[in-house]
Amino acid sequence: MSRTAAAPERKSLPGEPAVPAPRAPRRLASVGPYAVMALPAALVIAFVAIPIVETAVKSFDQLGPRGQVTGFAGLLNYRSLFAQPVFIISLQNTLTYAVAAVVLCVAVAFVLAQLLSSRAGASRPLLVSIFSPTVMPMIAAANIWLYFLAPRIGLFGQLLSALGLHGTNLLGEPGSALGVLVALFVWKFAPYFALFIMAGLQAIPQSVREALRTEDPTGWYAFRRVVLPMLAPMMAFVTTMALLYSVETIDPVYVMTQGGPNNGTTLVMFYLYQLGFNYFSWGPAAALSALLMGSLSTLSGLSLIGLERRAFHWQ
Amino acid sequence: MRPIGMRSVLAAVGALALLVAGCGGAAAPASTGSASSSAGSGSGSGTSSSAQPSSQPVAFDFDYPVGVSGPLATIMTNLVNQFNSTHPGIKVTPVFAGSYQQTLAKVETGIQAGNPPPVAVLNHTAVFDLLHLQAIQPLDSIVQAGNFYPAMLKPEVQGHYWSAPFQRSTVVLYYNKDLFQKAGLDPSHGPATLSQLVSDAQAIQQKTGVTGIEIPSDGTVYWEFQPFAIDQGSNLAGSNGTTTYFNSPAVQAGLQFWMDLSHKYKVEPVGILPWNTVPNDFEAGKTAMIVHSSGSLASILQNSKFQVGVAFMPKGTATDVTNLGGGDFYLMKGISPAVQQAAITFIKWMTAPDQAASWSMQTGYVAVSPADYQVPAMVAYTKKYPQALVAPAQLQYAEPELSTYQLNQIQDTFDSAVQSVLDGQSTIKAALDKAQQQAQSILAPYKTQ
Numbered sequence: 233m234s235r236t237a238a239a240p241e242r243k244s245l246p247g248e249p250a251v252p253a254p255r256a257p258r259r260l261a262s263v264g265p266y267a268v269m270a271l272p273a274a275l276v277i278a279f280v281a282i283p284i285v286e287t288a289v290k291s292f293d294q295l296g297p298r299g300q301v302t303g304f305a306g307l308l309n310y311r312s313l314f315a316q317p318v319f320i321i322s323l324q325n326t327l328t329y330a331v332a333a334v335v336l337c338v339a340v341a342f343v344l345a346q347l348l349s350s351r352a353g354a355s356r357p358l359l360v361s362i363f364s365p366t367v368m369p370m371i372a373a374a375n376i377w378l379y380f381l382a383p384r385i386g387l388f389g390q391l392l393s394a395l396g397l398h399g400t401n402l403l404g405e406p407g408s409a410l411g412v413l414v415a416l417f418v419w420k421f422a423p424y425f426a427l428f429i430m431a432g433l434q435a436i437p438q439s440v441r442e443a444l445r446t447e448d449p450t451g452w453y454a455f456r457r458v459v460l461p462m463l464a465p466m467m468a469f470v471t472t473m474a475l476l477y478s479v480e481t482i483d484p485v486y487v488m489t490q491g492g493p494n495n496g497t498t499l500v501m502f503y504l505y506q507l508g509f510n511y512f513s514w515g516p517a518a519a520l521s522a523l524l525m526g527s528l529s530t531l532s533g534l535s536l537i538g539l540e541r542r543a544f545h546w547q
Numbered sequence: 548m549r550p551i552g553m554r555s556v557l558a559a560v561g562a563l564a565l566l567v568a569g570c571g572g573a574a575a576p577a578s579t580g581s582a583s584s585s586a587g588s589g590s591g592s593g594t595s596s597s598a599q600p601s602s603q604p605v606a607f608d609f610d611y612p613v614g615v616s617g618p619l620a621t622i623m624t625n626l627v628n629q630f631n632s633t634h635p636g637i638k639v640t641p642v643f644a645g646s647y648q649q650t651l652a653k654v655e656t657g658i659q660a661g662n663p664p665p666v667a668v669l670n671h672t673a674v675f676d677l678l679h680l681q682a683i684q685p686l687d688s689i690v691q692a693g694n695f696y697p698a699m700l701k702p703e704v705q706g707h708y709w710s711a712p713f714q715r716s717t718v719v720l721y722y723n724k725d726l727f728q729k730a731g732l733d734p735s736h737g738p739a740t741l742s743q744l745v746s747d748a749q750a751i752q753q754k755t756g757v758t759g760i761e762i763p764s765d766g767t768v769y770w771e772f773q774p775f776a777i778d779q780g781s782n783l784a785g786s787n788g789t790t791t792y793f794n795s796p797a798v799q800a801g802l803q804f805w806m807d808l809s810h811k812y813k814v815e816p817v818g819i820l821p822w823n824t825v826p827n828d829f830e831a832g833k834t835a836m837i838v839h840s841s842g843s844l845a846s847i848l849q850n851s852k853f854q855v856g857v858a859f860m861p862k863g864t865a866t867d868v869t870n871l872g873g874g875d876f877y878l879m880k881g882i883s884p885a886v887q888q889a890a891i892t893f894i895k896w897m898t899a900p901d902q903a904a905s906w907s908m909q910t911g912y913v914a915v916s917p918a919d920y921q922v923p924a925m926v927a928y929t930k931k932y933p934q935a936l937v938a939p940a941q942l943q944y945a946e947p948e949l950s951t952y953q954l955n956q957i958q959d960t961f962d963s964a965v966q967s968v969l970d971g972q973s974t975i976k977a978a979l980d981k982a983q984q985q986a987q988s989i990l991a992p993y994k995t996q
Contacts, residue, residue, distance in 0.1 A: 404819035
C-alpha cells in the first residue's frame with residue numbers, strides 16, 4: 233500500500249533509469265523493518281493497548297450486569313472495591329507472600345549461583361535436577377505439588393506420618409497454605425534467577441578475579457567491596473523481576489487452593505479473576521485492573537531507569 | 548526521515564486493515580451460516596420439524612460442564628450423537644466448557660458478546676443470576692409435561708420454571724459395611740440419627756483403629772453443610788434470592804455439631820478436608836464413613852474393595868433431610884425461532900426417560916423423573932446396585948440448594964465463614980454473624996428491584 237502510494241511521486245522525478253534501480257532495494261530496506269514490525273505491532277495494539285485503555289476508561293463508568301456502560305461512576309468502582317473486606321485481605325496476603333517469596337527466592341538464587349559457579353558445584357545431573365522446575369509449566373508444577381500435599385495419601389503426608397506427625401494438612405490452614413505457595417515460588421523461580429546471577433558473576437573479567445585472588449586470599453573483603461557492587465545491577469534486576477512475578481501469581485492459587493482456606497491464599501491477581509469471571513462485578517474488576525496496571529508499570533519503569541543509572545560499564 | 552515515518556504509518560495502517568479484514572472474514576461465514584440455517588429451517592418448520600432432510604439442518608452449540616469424576620465428556624458426546632442421528636433436521640454440537648463455574652463464565656461472556664450458546668447445562672442455582680442478566684427463557688411447557696420429581700423444581704422463581712432438571716445429585720452418607728461388621732455394628736443400615744453417627748464412629752475407631760467419619764470442607768462447603776442446618780430447623784437461604792439465614796440458631800447448631808465431631812467426639816480429623824480426596828480415603832479404607840454426593844456412587848463402587856453402604860443423612864430431629872445439587876438445561880434468549888424450536892426438541896429428548904435413565908446409570912446422577920426408574924435397563928441396573936435407589940428415595944425430603952443473586956460471592960462468603968471456624972480462627976457466632984452481614988450487604992441492591 234505504502235509502496236504504490238509512494239511510487240508515482242518518485243516516477244515523476246526526471247532521471248535516468250539507473251537512479252531508481254539502486255534506490256529500490258534501499259527503499260525496501262528502509263521499509264522492510266517496519267513491514268516486519270507491522271503485524272506484531274498491530275496485534276499488540278489490538279489485543280494489549282486498546283484493551284488497556286478501554287479498561288482504564290471503563291473503571292470510571294457504571295457497568296451493568298452484562299458489562300455494558302450504563303453511566304458515569306466517577307470513583308464509585310474504586311470505593312466499592314476498597315469496601316470489600318476480601319480485597320483488603322487479598323492485599324495483605326499479597327504483601328506477605330511477595331515479601332517472603334522475593335527475599336527467599338533471591339537469597340536462594342544467590343547461593344545457588346555461588347555454588348554453581350564454583351568448579352566443584354556444577355555437575356551435569358545436578359544442573360538438570362535444579363533447573364527441571366524452571367522449565368515446567370506452573371500449572372503442571374502446582375498439580376504435582378497438590379498430589380504431594382494431599383493429606384494422608386500424599387507423599388508429604390506419609391513422610392510426616394512416618395515421623396509421627398499425623399493428619400498434617402498444609403493446604404488446610406491459611407498460614408501454612410500461603411507458606412506452600414511461597415515454597416512453590418522459590419522452588420520454581422530460584423534456579424531461573426540463579427542463571428542471571430551466574431551471568432553477572434561470569435561477566436567479571438578474569439584479570440579482575442586474578443588480581444583479587446592475590447590481593448585478598450580469603451575473599452570476603454574482595455567479595456564485599458568488589459564482587460557485590462559489580463553484581464548490584466543484576467541483583468536489582470532479579471529482585472524487580474521476582475517482585476513482578478510474585479505479584480502476578482495466580483495459577484498455583486487457582487490450581488491448589490482456589491484462594492482458600494478462608495481466603496488465606498487469596499492473592500490480588502486471583503481476587504481480580506474472582507471479581508471478573510466469578511462474581512461478574514465488572515466495575516470493581518476494571519478498577520482493580522487499572523490500579524494493578526498503574527502500580528506494576530510504575531514499578532518496572534522506575535527499576536529500569538534505576539538500572540540504567542547504576543549499570544556497571546567496563547571501560 | 549519524514550517519508551519513512553509516513554511509510555511506516557501507512558504500513559501499520561495497512562496491516563491493521565488486513566487484521567480487521569481478517570477478523571471480519573472470520574466472522575462473516577459464521578453469521579451467514581446462521582442466517583442460512585435459520586432460513587432453511589424456516590421453510591422446514593412450516594411443514595414439520597424433521598421432515599426436510601434436503602434443506603440444511605438447524606445447527607447450534609450446546610455447552611456443558613463436567614462436575615464429577617468419570618468419562619462424562621465421552622458419554623455426553625455419544626448421547627448427543629444419538630440425538631443427531633435420530634433427528635436429521637437438527638445438528639447439535641456438544642461443547643465441553645470445564646467446571647460448572649467455568650461453564651457459567653463462558654455462557655455469561657457469550658451473553659455479553661450477544662452470542663450465547665442456545666442451550667447450556669448450568670447449576671440449577673444459577674437461575675437468579677441468569678435472570679438478572681436477562682439471559683434465559685422459561686421452559687414451562689417442557690417441565691409441566693416432564694413429570695419430574697417436584698423437589699428438583701424448587702424454588703419456583705417469578706412464577707415460571709426456568710430450567711429442565713438433568714444431572715442432579717443429593718447429599719448421602721457412604722459407609723464401609725465390612726468395617727461396621729468388624730466393629731460389631733449392623734451393616735444392613737447406616738446410622739439413622741446424629742447420636743448414632745457419633746456412637747458408631749466411636750465404636751469403629753476403638754475396635755478397628757480406622758477414622759470414624761470424614762466430611763469434606765473445602766470448595767463449596769455450604770452444600771454438604773446444608774443438611775446439617777436444615778436438620779436443625781432452617782435452610783441457609785429463602786427462596787426469593789435475597790434472603791439468607793447464615794447466623795440463624797439452626798445454622799449455628801449445625802456448625803457446632805461439625806466442630807464437635809472433630810473436637811469433642813474426636814471421630815473426624817481436625818481441619819479442612821478436601822472434597823476430592825475424601826472419597827479416596829474412603830475407598831482406601833482409611834475412614835469408615837463419608838458424607839458426599841450421590842453422584843460419586845459409580846466411582847466409589849468401582850474403586851472400593853469392600854461392601855459399600857449408602858444411607859440417608861443421619862438426622863437430629865424427627866424428619867429425614869438432604870439437599871439437592873447439580874445441573875439443569877437452560878434455554879437462552881436472543882436466538883432465532885428455528886434454533887429455539889430445535890433447542891426445545893433437544894432438551895425434551897435429553898430429559899426424556901430413556902436418555903435420562905441412560906445418563907443416570909452411566910454417571911451416577913439421580914434420574915430426574917419416577918418414570919426413568921421404570922425403564923427396563925434401569926430396573927436391571929438398580930436390581931444389581933440397590934444403592935442407586937437411595938438418592939431417589941431421599942428426594943421427597945430434599946430441600947433446595949443455596950441459591951441467591953450474586954451466587955458465587957454469597958457462597959464464598961459462607962464457605963469462608965465455615966472454614967474460619969474449622970481452622971479455629973473464629974468462633975461460630977462471630978463468623979456466622981459476619982457472613983450474614985456481608986451477604987446482606989452484597990444482596991442489598993437486589994432487594995429494591
